[in-house]
Amino acid sequence: MEHSSDRYYIPHGSPWPIVGSVALLFLMAGFAATLNGSGIGKISMLIGAGILLFMLFGWFGIVIKESVDGIYNQQVDRSFRMGMAWFIASEVMFFAAFFGALFYARQLALPWLGGDGNNFFTNFLLWPGFxxxxxxxxxAEIGGEYKAMGPWGLPALNTAILLSSGVTITIAHHAVKAGNRKMLVAFLGLTWILGLLFVGLQATEYMHAYHDIEHGGLSLRLSSGIYGSTFFMLTGFHGLHVTLGAIMLIVIWFRTLKGHFSPENHFGFEAVAWYWHFVDVVWLGLFIFVYWL
Amino acid sequence: MVLAKLIVITIFLGILASLGSAMFYLVRDDGKSGRTLKALTWRIGLSVVLFLSLFVAYAFGLIQPHGISPAG
Amino acid sequence: MSHTADAHHDHHAAPSGFKRWLFATNHKDIGTMYLVFALVMFFVGGTMAMIIRAELFQPGLQFVDPGFFNQMTTMHALMMIFGGVMPAFVGLANWMVPLMVGAPDMALPRMNNWSFWLLPVAFSLLLSTLFFAGGAPAGGWTMYPPLVLQTGNAFPFLIFSVHLMGMSSIMGAINIVVTIMNMRAPGMGLLKMPLFVWTWLITAYLLILAMPVLAGAVTMLLTDEYFGTSFFNAGGGGDPLMFQHVFWFFGHPEVYIMILPAFGIVSQIIPTFARKPLFGYESMVYATASIAFLSFIVWAHHMFTVGMPLSGQLFFMFSTMLIAVPTGVKVFNWMATMWRGSMTFETPMLFAVAFVFLFSIGGFSGLMLGITPADFQYHDTYFVVAHFHYVLVPGAIFGIMGGVYFWMPKWTGHMYNEKLAKIHFWLSAIFVNVTFFPQHFVGLAGMPRRIPDYATQFADFNMVSSIGAFVFGVSQLLFVYIIWSCVRGGEKATTAVWEGSHGLEWTVPSPAPHHTFEVAPEVP
Known part of the structure; x- marks a missing residue:
């Protein structure tokens, strides 16, 4: 741990990237074949997912080992930080595309269909009465009758949960800097439990939404026009990111149990913490723009 | 109505700014200084304020979910 | 443990056999793979261009059926943009950025490998669709719905290959940003960096901000087709136009992603052969940054004819005109650099001078297209085709070729065959104009793009254009031969290679050893 090289560490060649490429070949080709209705597609996807998991274990394994062995110096650490920051920036832009779709539909597309601006005849000839x-x-009322998802109940509870998890990760962050391992383990553990709770409740909310109105649900589906599309794509991609973030938190938690992070050297922790703040803020944006305004 | 929405959006922009500055300090200070953590603490605080202000605004009838006014 | 690892990686010689390439973490090896891949794709896409020009040699339908013709126009664009130009620039960055800033390697070497090896996967998926029943995607590289949703079995392969190209570009861009921001030798301040490094830094930011938006857009296409969403379906409250907005929000920065690194290359070459420092270095940096910023607020000039509000048309017209200002700064700076320089015209310089001249033609036709009322006439005609081929072929591609001739002695340790290279240049420079200049005329006269047949009054110009294209295409084989023979042997290159060369990359031996700057150099 003590030894920190003054040279920038350049790995000597690594099999993991090409393994990852093969994994994505199987996964993507398999998914595409499945969408085309081919039976072997699913097998290919499974193989791809398996190889991808293998790759993730191998790649992260070696990086963690190198980190623990103290091969990385300050400058390598900074490269990782910058890399993570810009990765998250790209994620922000990915979500921005879907938020953009939401704003476009609400502020432009729907008013135009309703005859706004110079679109009187669009409305009059194509969609009279809309x-x-x-x-x-x-x-065209695609997807038929549905009810909107209100902000009360599960969504509000979920917001509270995710915000609390933001508080707990911040406390854990203070703890890792203060070198208080007990506190770190406790609050990091609490964070991923809250994260999984969020995912579970989100799944419950989805089931409620998908159930027919006659059966006490909302009949709200991915196919419920632009509202269903934006609702499920935004919350769905967010849920995916929370799931990934929770998995990363669990990995970091186990690393903490093995005594990995020190007040000086804890990039892995900070990267995951930062990612968690990012998914948390995306949720706030969702809660405001999808559930409320 | 519109003012309440603007306030909500302004607080959200504040959250984005604090998160952004946290990212900046994460890189700039190599996690050595307390600035990253301070910015993140700000962003948590603002988030809680936002969450509560939504409820308060609703209680006073200033905003409605999806902007739809209740019938009548 | 750490000591053995240290001792291990310090040294030298390249690993041998297939592992050297498959498991590569060395920026020079990865750069070479990028460049070779780009060259292969350049010929694959070029073959498609030859098929297009063969079909358009005469009016009427001769060689291919219209469906296949549409596949060719679509695939030609995808191959050239994502397979040719972009990987070539990333390859040049991989090779040269660490050498120029005095870094031992790229900052994240394993990820560097992955960003390359995703490309063969992406293009295998995409090219495999040529053999599908129903063929390859044929709805245009812009993938506008609802047309693209009729693609058939190739559709998900198109989407996923775009996802993979996006992943590759984003990882490559992150690597370049981190290398430039974190790996510079002491004393290499930001405003001391060579301009190629600057333009690539700004390009990398554009990539990080634009590529995820494309990923989002094609994801929406995928869910609209297979999962019942209504993003681009007006019946469901969406809007097919929305795709065009999201796509071009990516697409316009993408245009600059394909030209800014070429600006950088030209800004390296011209001072070298004019034997004068670059005129207005700082204004070049600021101009590049302004172009990058403006690229995010001009996107709707690609879609003036869709019927947007007048205020939108005015905004996008004026913001587009504004780009001419920083671009003009650059062009005048290049000219001022050459002014009263003691110039010599080795092949890289020839390509650079041709770039300045011919790219400006493409820039001016771009201004014409940016005028909203005029664009109503030009839109979707061959005038547009002529415009973007002028900025991409004698623009981006000439930049790449100039860069290859400029740096090849450093890579291989041999001088290339100057006489053959000059022949290659003159053939390329003459026939690129024979190919694309007549397309301005047929475009202004109303010939639509992406159509396999045309009215007979366009016949003469199209035949000239096709002849130009064939000669241009064949002369690129000469390029391959020159590269091949330069790798195999030739006059030994000196360390500085060029008389007027300046910068850290010219202080390492030729060929550049497998590992360079393991100890950070002194920056004067």
């Missing part, structure tokens, strides 16, 4: 409103499944 009035701009939100939520909407469009003038």
């Amino acid at each position: 009035e701009n409103a939100w939520p909407s499944n469009g003038p």
